[in-house]
Amino acid sequence: MTTSTRTTPASLAPAPAPTPRQEKRGALQLTAAMLLSGTIGVFVVESGASPFTVVFYRCVFGAVFLALYCLARGYFGQHGFTARTLGLTALGGVFTVFNWTFLFESYERTSISVATVVYHTQPFIVVLLGAALFRERVTARKAGWLAVAFTGLILVAGVSDLDVTGLTGMGYALLAALFYGLSTVVTKRVTGVRPHLVALVQVTLGIPLLLPFAPLTESAELGAGWAWLIGLGVLHTGVMYVLMYAAYQKLPTSKIAVLAFVYPVAALLCDWAVYGHHITWLQALGVPLIAAATLGVNLRRA
Structure with a gap:
């Protein structure tokens, strides 16, 4: 990787170490963001739209929110993009769109609980x-x-009673995790640019990318589903990202890794409370294995 010699704008210079009060606020912000993440599956299912349509409108409403937020904060004045970082951002956006599409497809073929736990193998x-x-x-x-x-993944799969549909759902969740990983390794090489602008470029790119594949004719029949789609764009792509990026500046890697597990726990609880789905005892044995392994990898980096 070639190191850039471009000077980082003063507004993007490394911030001083956060105070205990700021770190506490960051923990609350990240917890709120992860709780929102845990409700994504419910919003997707309740919208009644196909995965391509859901992702398309998530990009539309998310782009509107993030554009207004960046405009209000004055982020467009010193965007920091170069041809290289803009290209990397766009490539990461393509991977992000595939990530969301496969994850939402997995919700249709297996439970939100299983899909989320499998998806949490991203690290x-x-x-x-x-x-x-x-x-x-x-x-x-x-x-x-x-x-x-x-090993945890095999247990979560429920090896004793797998069917073709469940396997397919797990496969889509793994593909979603793969594209999440590709987006991560590409996007983390974008330096000197505010993450809010990176997210804005990526969701905006998703609009023309998905337009040929989203069956927009079903839009007229969504009815109350529109509220869920708007929620996915505003809450889960706008508010959630703003909370996460604010929290990341205040928290050490160790706390970020631990608080990330609020997401799958919230998803499991939502799936049980709304749809009555629950994982079996065999599957439950796999959850702490994946959790322990993820923490083992992430906490060592702190």
């Missing part, structure tokens, strides 16, 4: 992609945690 996908694409070293310790996570 290991990032590790493997780093090794495959950038020759980053996978230590024996990381390989051990990968084995633990894989």
Whole structure:
């Protein structure tokens, strides 16, 4: 990777270490963002729209919210984009759109609980992609945690009563995690640009990218589904991202890794409370294995 010599704008210079009060606020912000994440599956299912349509309108309403937010904060004045970072941002946006589409497809074929837990194997996908694409070293310790996570994944799959539909749903969740990983390894190489602007470019790109595939004729029949779609764009793509980016500036990696587990826990609770779905005892054994493995990888980086 070539190191850029471009000067970082003063507004994007590294901030001083957060105070305990700021760190507490960051923890509350990230917790709120993860709780919102846990409700995504309900919003997708309740919208009644096809996955392509859901992602399309998530991009539309998310782009509107983020554009207004960036305009109000004056972020467009010093955007920091170069041809290289804009290209990387766009590529990450393509991967993000595929990520959302496969995840929402998985909700239709398996429970939100199982899809979310399988999807939460993202950190290991990032590790493997780093090794495959950038020759980053996978230590024996990381390989051990990968084995633990894989064991947990098999248990979560419910090996005793899998059917073709459930397997397909899990496959889509794994594909979503793969594209999340690709988006992560590409986007993290975008430096000197506010993350809000990166997110805005990516969701805006999703609009023309999905337009040929989204069956917009169903839009007239959505009815109350519009409220759920607007919620996905405003709450889960606008408010949630703003909360996350604000929290990341105030928290160490260790706390971010721990609080990230609010997301799957919230998703499991929502799936049980709204649809009566629950994971079996065998599947429940796999959840702490994936959780422990994810923490084992992330906390070591702190």
